[in-house]
Amino acid sequence: MFSVLQMQSRTKALFTSYCKDWILVVVVLVAFSIVDQLEPFHRQFSVRDVTIQHPFAKQETVPVWLLLTLSFLLPMATMGAIAVFQRRSYTDLHNALLGLFLAQSLVLIVTDSIKIAVGRPRPDFLDRCLSLYDNANAGIPLDQLNNPVNLLSNSTICTRTDLLRDGFKSFPSGHSSFSFGGLGFLSMYLAGKLHLFDERGHIYKSLVVLAPMILAALIATSRVADYRHHWQDVTVGSFIGFFFAVFAYRQYYPSLASNKSDRPFSPRIREDFLPGGSFLGIGSGSNDNNGQRYRDDAGDDDDTRVALDGPSHHSAENESGIGFGQFFRRDRTDESLTGNGHGGPNKNVVGTESRLLPV
Structure with a gap:
């Protein structure tokens, strides 16, 4: 009887300790859903700006569902398998999942807030605005467009509105930040488990650790090829994602330079x-x-x-x-x-x- 009560006390103490973390993660995700509904700033633009004259790609190389699979479900499944079947540690499983959720929630709220505040037009903005490459459906040829005298144009000249809101959310790249947030966290996790920086120089360890980062880089660069983002958007988005991946990882795991880097921090x-x-x-x-x-x-x-x-x-x-x-x-x-x-x-x-x- 005493052991049962003791177990219940431990369980309650552990739940209370980490409950605040999970609640804050949920709060951040709820805040993201609210911020995402806000109208982005409509920045002025020039119809002669060649960087926003690219065609709108109806098929993306990495759609949202594939991004979620590669950058969230894949890291979660990989770390879960290692923690349960190889490490045999519930502490490791919990810390890995909590760290991943923390990283991605921070990535989402920060990236979307900057997008809405900056309001930078995407590379395919004019096609979203005026159907430049759809002349059969009242598209306006580029050679017929002109800016006001000594002024820049604004969104009031747009004849197409269904894609306009998302057209002002170019900076930074959400695909880039989300991919580096999830896959960057996975890379850190693998580096810790393999003792990457043990000063013994195993190439196979580097290849395993860099594989998620290479995948994240491919996802990020696909946004440039799809004319969804400028290269600056991808660069800054990738930095944001990896920054929060490292930040979240170090909340629950030691430094990669530690000789105990494969161990999660102890329960609080x-x-x-x-x-x-x-x-x-x-x-x-x-x-x-x-x-x-x-x-x-x-x-x-x-x-x-x-x-x-x-x-x-x-x-x-x-x-x-x-x-x-x-x-x-x-x-x-x-x-x-x-x-x-x-x-x-x-x-x-x-x-x-x-x-x-x-x-």
Whole structure:
């Protein structure tokens, strides 16, 4: 009975800790849906500007459904498979999904807000506005267009309105930011799991890590080929996406330079909520009350141990397999953030400066 109540307390504490994160992600997505309904700024333009005279492509190389599949569902499925079947870690699964949702929600709200505020015409804007390449349906030939004397034109000259609103949302590229947000996060995730920067130079690791980035770059450049965006839109959009991918990743994972880069940060619950006793295979010795319990997230490592104020007494043979308890497992800290406070050789004692400990 006591163990059941203890489990319920841990579950409640964990849910309360991360519930705020998920709620904020949902709030950002709701805000994006509201902002997306706003009318973008209608920037003035010149009908003689050759950069906005391209034809409107009815078929996109990467439509929205394919963008969602490649930049969101693919990273989610890949990280989920690695976390569940290879890492066997619910903490890793949760952190990966939360980080991906955070990155993409921030990408959407920031990209769309800039689009609406700037109101830059797309490369195919004049065709959207005046049907330049559809003369059979009252299209206006380009040679008959003129700007007002000493002035620029505005959207009031447009005879076509069904595509006009989206025509003022060129900067920055949403496809580019979304693709680099999701696939960039996946690239960071793979780099951490493979220890890309372990200073041993494995080419296969670089190829695996760069594959999502190459796919993101192909998606971004397709927007230029489709005349949906200028090259500046794609460049800035790609930077926005990758920036938030790195930002979101570092909220829940160590630096790629860390020798523990394959480990997610520990659950944000107090020490007394961490499972102990037979639940984690930890002995009930007297030192457990005074020392800080600490556990690897992956249960099959040879060097998994419990950090106490003295030598470790935990055996790897007591590791439990996949189960709900893995969600509570503590992850090892980077060696640069651990120590016994006295400069001694004991690297298993968790220091007060560790980022991986809850505060």
